[in-house]
Structures are given as structure tokens and as C-alpha cells.
Amino acid sequence: MARAVTSRRKLVNTTVAWAIGLLIFFPILWTILTSFKTEAQAIASPPIFLGFDWTLENYSVVLERSNYGRFLWNSILIAGGSTILGLIVAVPAAWSMAFVPSKRTKDILLWMLSTKMLPAVGVLYPIYLLFIKLGLLDSRAGLVIVMMLINLPIIVWMLYTYFREIPVEILEAARMDGATLKEEVLYILTPMAIPGIASTMLLNFILAWNEAFWTLNLTAVNAAPLTAFIASYSSPEGLFFAKLSAASTMAIAPILILGWFSQKQLVRGLTFGAVK
Amino acid sequence: MATKASRSAARIMMAPAVILLLGWMLVPLIMTLWFSFRTYLPLRGGDQGWTGFDNYVRFVTSSAFWPAVQTTLVIVLGVLIITVALGVLLSMLLDQPMWGQGVVRILVIAPFFVMPTVSALVWKNMFMDPVNGVFAHLWRFFGAEPVSWLSDASLPSIIMIVSWQWLPFATLILLTAIQSLDSEQLEAAEMDGAPHLKRFWFIVLPHLSRAITIVILIQTIFLLAIFAEIFVTTGGAFGTRTLSYLIYQRVLESQNIGLGSAGGVYAIILANIVAIFLMRIVGKNLDN
Numbered sequence: 097m098a099r100a101v102t103s104r105r106k107l108v109n110t111t112v113a114w115a116i117g118l119l120i121f122f123p124i125l126w127t128i129l130t131s132f133k134t135e136a137q138a139i140a141s142p143p144i145f146l147g148f149d150w151t152l153e154n155y156s157v158v159l160e161r162s163n164y165g166r167f168l169w170n171s172i173l174i175a176g177g178s179t180i181l182g183l184i185v186a187v188p189a190a191w192s193m194a195f196v197p198s199k200r201t202k203d204i205l206l207w208m209l210s211t212k213m214l215p216a217v218g219v220l221y222p223i224y225l226l227f228i229k230l231g232l233l234d235s236r237a238g239l240v241i242v243m244m245l246i247n248l249p250i251i252v253w254m255l256y257t258y259f260r261e262i263p264v265e266i267l268e269a270a271r272m273d274g275a276t277l278k279e280e281v282l283y284i285l286t287p288m289a290i291p292g293i294a295s296t297m298l299l300n301f302i303l304a305w306n307e308a309f310w311t312l313n314l315t316a317v318n319a320a321p322l323t324a325f326i327a328s329y330s331s332p333e334g335l336f337f338a339k340l341s342a343a344s345t346m347a348i349a350p351i352l353i354l355g356w357f358s359q360k361q362l363v364r365g366l367t368f369g370a371v372k
Numbered sequence: 373m374a375t376k377a378s379r380s381a382a383r384i385m386m387a388p389a390v391i392l393l394l395g396w397m398l399v400p401l402i403m404t405l406w407f408s409f410r411t412y413l414p415l416r417g418g419d420q421g422w423t424g425f426d427n428y429v430r431f432v433t434s435s436a437f438w439p440a441v442q443t444t445l446v447i448v449l450g451v452l453i454i455t456v457a458l459g460v461l462l463s464m465l466l467d468q469p470m471w472g473q474g475v476v477r478i479l480v481i482a483p484f485f486v487m488p489t490v491s492a493l494v495w496k497n498m499f500m501d502p503v504n505g506v507f508a509h510l511w512r513f514f515g516a517e518p519v520s521w522l523s524d525a526s527l528p529s530i531i532m533i534v535s536w537q538w539l540p541f542a543t544l545i546l547l548t549a550i551q552s553l554d555s556e557q558l559e560a561a562e563m564d565g566a567p568h569l570k571r572f573w574f575i576v577l578p579h580l581s582r583a584i585t586i587v588i589l590i591q592t593i594f595l596l597a598i599f600a601e602i603f604v605t606t607g608g609a610f611g612t613r614t615l616s617y618l619i620y621q622r623v624l625e626s627q628n629i630g631l632g633s634a635g636g637v638y639a640i641i642l643a644n645i646v647a648i649f650l651m652r653i654v655g656k657n658l659d660n
Contacts, residue, residue: 110470116462117479120539124482126506127494139504142513189389192382202658204390206651211397213647215597217616218636219400221407221623226399245396252389306487308600313624323600326489330496330604337498344490355485356478362541363548366590370657371545371583 124348131155131341138337154342162325164346171321171347173236174311175304178243179297182251185244187293190255195264205256209368212249216309227314234316242314243304250365251300257369258292295361298354305351322347401640408633415627427634431622440618443527443611448595450531451538452588458535459542459587460580464572466543467550477547484540488600495533496522496605526610534601538594542587549583550576582653589650596643615639 118125129145130138137148158164193201223242224233232238262285270284308323315324326347329340355362363371408427411420431437466477483491499506500521508518521529553576561571597616606612608621616639623632 106469106471109465109468110472113465113468113470113476114472116465117476120536121479121482123491123494123499123536124486126498127490130498141504141509143506143509185388185392188385192385196378196382198379198382202655204386205658206655208389208393209651209654210644210647211393213593213643213650214397214401215616215636215639215643217597217599217619217623218640218643219404220620220636221629221632222400222403224624225403245392248389248393248396302485306485308488309597312489312600312603313620323487323489326487326493327600327604329493337504340493340497344494348486348490351485351487352482355481359477359481359544362481362484363545366541367545367586368654370586370654371548 124352127341127344129341130338131345133338133341135336135338138341154338155346158339158343158346162328162343164325164343167320167322167325168346170236170315170319171305171323174239174243174319174321175301177236177240178247178304179300181240182244182248182300183293183297186248186251186255186296190252190259193252194256194259194262195267205253208249208252212246216246220313223310224313233314234319236319239311239314239319239321242310243307246307246310247300247303250303250368251296253368254296254299254361254365255292257364258296259289261292262288295358296365298358299361299365302351302355302358404633404636404640407629408637410630412629412633413627414629423630427630428637431631431634431638436613436618439611440613440615444596444614444616446527447531447534447598447614448592450527451534451595452591454531454535455538455542455591456584456587458539459546460577460584462539462543463546463550464576466547480543481540483536484538484544486537488537488598489604491537492533492601492604495529495536500529522606523610526606526612530601530605530612533605534595534598537601538591541591545587546580546583549580553579586650586653589646589653592646593643593650596639596646615642 131154132150132152133144133148134151134153137144140148193205227233227238230238232241266284266288267280270280275284305321306323308327311321311323312327315321326343329336329343409422409424411423411426412418413420462480466473466480470476486494497505502508502518502520505518505521507521511518519525558571558575561575566574596614598614599616599620602608602612602614602617608617613621615635619632619635619639622628622635
């Protein structure tokens with residue numbers, strides 16, 4: 097039974113919620129707007145909200161000057177590579193834990209979670225040293241591996257919670273009808289698991305894209321992704337608000353769009369199924 | 373239903389994930405422990421042998437230690453209080469019927485998807501810059517003297533930046549929890565004439581308590597480790613050096629691996645204390 101809501105109350109809710117929503121979103125909106133201003137207009141006093149000469153100049157300057165393409169490519173390779181590698185390792189593990197659970201399944205899951213809690217700074221030097229020894233420092237391959245390992249617990253957990261929702265009765269029915277294991281996996285389990293796998297991929301891609309401890313400390317030039325590219329703006333030179341905004345907009349736009357599709361999965365993935 | 377064959381197959385399927393994570397956990401952990409008991413200065417003589425608990429003692433007795441602990445506590449508690457309090461209010465608001473609910477949700481959640489280096493730099497320059505920042509314009513508009521946020525009010529500034537990043541997370545999880553609240557219970561209370569505050573205090577808040585606990589635990593673990601937000605704003609200056617930033621500086625900037633590793637062991641112990649509570653809740657949830 098829905099509560100009767102007066103339209104006046106709804107109007108108040110709407111106004112307050114939109115005001116707060118826009119306030120929270122404002123820094124992002126301001127960044128996007130500033131990216132289309134000239135450097136002079138970006139620092140104009142009083143600030144110009146919309147009535148400026150829209151220009152794409154900042155984007156072309158950033159693209160030309162900073163080899164933006166390479167950073168973007170690194171971000172895509174590192175986030176994408178670690179996600180795919182993580183899935184290859186995690187799908188079988190989550191699968192077996194969900195469908196052939198043993199007494200130890202719960203302990204293993206919790207232990208995996210505990211590795212995620214290890215503070216990165218506590219193992220910074222060992223990883224740094226291993227990277228030097230193995231020639232992985234400032235390499236994409238090295239970051240793909242680290243990114244895969246730090247997100248592996250989340251991938252396993254998310255997949256596990258999705259797989260557990262697949263009703264076992266369907267499998268039993270298929271078996272009664274004489275389906276082989278191969279047919280079972282191919283025609284019944286896989287189609288049912290695909291949505292879960294897709295949302296796990298999405299969330300993991302976002303987390304890897306935004307990771308900013310290992311990407312800052314283990315890269316220099318060759319493997320540096322967008323997080324490091326933006327960090328290079330921390331020492332300003334002259335007027336740079338508009339260029340910073342353009343660079344920032346390009347770095348966050350793809351993830352903002354992907355993120356909007358992954359709201360629900362975010363809760364599941366980051367609370368380890370504890371909040372539903 | 374599980375046969376012996378499927379059990380051993382299951383073990384094989386699990387093996388890669390377990391072995392990788394075991395290696396990822398044990399190898400660096402053992403190395404950190406090992407280094408923490410040694411005098412190890414790669415740029416000044418390398419590994420100079422065993423020192424027992426010297427590094428552990430030196431880490432906590434250095435003049436930088438207690439300020440760092442205090443800074444860490446202020447940031448973590450500050451962000452937790454802001455995000456949980458605002459998160460509860462915001463999630464209750466977003467649960468109300470309104471026009472354009474989906475769009476508002478998207479606006480509120482967006483900061484979570486902004487990479488930490490971007491949000492820190494955008495706040496630092498375009499909002500907190502004492503000359504050209506939006507706040508400076510706002511302050512001047514009201515006839516006040518603009519503030520040099522990141523040097524004169526460094527901790528509140530960092531807390532604000534980090535809270536902006538984490539408010540969406542708290543809101544989203546609390547909203548998910550609030551949507552599972554039985555609305556009939558609230559209606560019954562409303563009909564019985566219970567005022568808003570009482571309904572909030574006796575029905576909504578107890579219902580949210582579990583979700584709030586989870587938000588606090590997960591955020592604490594991430595907040596103890598914030599790095600980029602300090603790295604690109606103050607670089608640890610102006611009293612913003614947290615425990616993890618201090619360890620980072622010991623390890624990579626001053627290249628005192630022994631001392632930094634001892635600090636790392638402290639950080640690991642600290643994170644584990646928080647993690648135990650989180651695991652208990654998650655573990656209980658697995659049973660039912």
C-alpha cells in the first residue's frame with residue numbers, strides 16, 4: 097500500500113532533492129563548463145557560469161601537448177586487462193564455491209576478503225622491490241597483475257553472490273532430462289550467469305580505472321595511466337584551470353557514464369553482499 | 373549431490389585464485405616483517421643487519437608519529453561523521469516520492485566515480501585556490517577575506533574533499549537499506565500519532581543500524597589508506613601527514629626501509645583490528 101502523498105509534499109521533496117543533488121554535482125559540472133572556457137575566462141571575477149565563448153581549444157592543447165592518447169591507452173589496457181585476467185581466475189573459483197560448497201567455503205571467502213583489507217602502504221616497499229627485480233617497474237604488465245590481485249577478492253565475491261542466485265533445481269531438472277555436464281554449463285548455466293559476470297566486469301573496470309596508489313607509485317613514463325597524468329597537473333604553470341578541466345573531463349567522462357549503469361552492482365560489490 | 377569427482381574438480385577450479393591471493397598476501401607481508409627488523413637504507417649503505425625492535429621503537433618515538441596518528445584520527449572520524457550523518461538524511465530524502473528521482477540519484481552518486489587525483493586537484497585549484505577559486509569569489513562577494521584553504525585550514529579542506537568522494541557511497545548503501553524498510557510499520561506508527569522524530573529514532577535508525585555499521589567499517593578501511601588526496605594537494609605539509617602518508621615518506625622519500633616497514637606493520641595491525649569486525653558481520657550474513 098502506497099502512502100498517500102500530497103502533491104505539495106512531493107513538490108517540496110523534489111525541490112530540496114534537486115537542490116542538494118545539483119550542489120553535490122556542482123564540482124563536476126563546473127569542471128566540465130570550465131573546460132570549454134578560455135584560460136582568462138576560467139579565472140574571471142566574478143565567475144562566468146554559462147555566458148562565455150565556448151571553445152574546444154583546451155582539448156586540442158591537452159591532446160597535442162601531453163601525449164594524452166598514451167595515458168588513455170594505458171588506462172584502458174590496465175583496467176581492461178586486469179578485469180579480464182581477474183575474471184579468468186575468479187569465475188572457476190566462484191563457480192565451484194557456489195555450486196560445490198564445502199565446509200571450508202565460508203572460511204576461504206572470508207580469508208579472500210581479508211587480503212583486500214591489507215593496507216597498500218604496508219607492503220609498498222616489497223612490491224616496489226619485487227617490481228625492480230622482475231623488471232616490472234613502470235610496465236603495463238606489472239600494473240595489470242597488481243590491479244588484478246587487489247580486485248580479485250571483490251570479483252570472486254560478486255560472482256559468488258550472483259552464482260548463488262542461480263537455482264540448483266534447474267540444474268537437477270536438466271540432468272534428469274539427460275543433459276551432459278558440457279550441455280549443462282553451455283546452455284543453462286552460462287546464459288544465466290552472464291548478467292552477473294557483466295556487472296562484475298563493469299564495477300571492476302571502474303575500480304581499476306580510478307585506483308590511485310599503485311598507479312602513482314609504480315609508474316613513471318611508459319605505463320602511467322590517466323590517474324598519473326592528472327597528478328602531473330599538481331605543480332601548476334601559469335594559467336591552467338581550463339586545461340586542467342579539459343584533461344579532467346576527458347579522464348572522468350567514460351567512467352561517469354559507465355558508473356551510472358553500475359549503481360546497483362556497486363552496493364553488492366563493495367559491501368560483499370552484506371547489504372541487499 | 374556433490375560427488376567425490378566434482379569435489380576434486382572444485383578444488384582445482386579454486387586453486388588459481390587461492391594460490392595467487394596467498395602469494396600476494398604472504399610474500400610482501402613476510403618481506404615487510406623481515407625488513408622491519410633490519411637497518412636497511414638502500415641509498416646509504418644498504419642492508420646493515422639485524423636491529424631487533426629498534427625500528428618499531430623509533431617509529432613510535434619519532435616526533436612525527438603522534439601528530440600523524442592525530443591527523444589520521446581527525447580525518448577518519450571527520451569524514452565518517454559527515455558522510456554517515458548526511459548519508460542518512462540524504463538517503464531518507466531520496467526514498468521519498470519526487471519528480472526526477474532517477475536523475476537526482478545520478479547527480480548524487482557521480483562523485484564516487486571521479487578518480488581521486490581529479491577530485492583532489494579540481495577542489496584544490498578551482499574551488500580552494502585563494503585567488504581564483506570559487507570559494508574565494510564567494511567569500512569576496514560577501515565581503516570576507518578569501519581563505520588559503522589548504523594551508524590555513526588544511527585538515528577541514530582534506531576532510532571536505534574526501535567526504536565529497538565518500539558521501540555517495542554511504543548514501544547509496546543506506547538508500548538500499550532504507551528501501552527494504554517495511555513501510556506498513558511506518559504507516560502504523562504514523563497513524564498512532566508518533567511524531568517524525570520518534571519515528572526516525574525508533575524505527576528508521578534501528579533498521580539502518582546494520583547498514584551504518586557496514587558503511588563505517590568499509591569506509592574506515594579505505595580512509596585509513598587515503599593517499600592521492602594528500603599526495604596532490606599538500607604533499608603531507610600543513611599538518612596533513614597521516615599515518616599511511618608518513619610510512620610512504622619513510623619508504624620512498626627518505627628510503628629508510630626498516631623504519632617504514634615497521635610503520636607498515638603497525639598499519640597492517642590497525643587495519644586488521646577494523647577488518648575483524650567487518651568480517652564478523654559479513655560472515656554472519658553468509659550463514660543465512
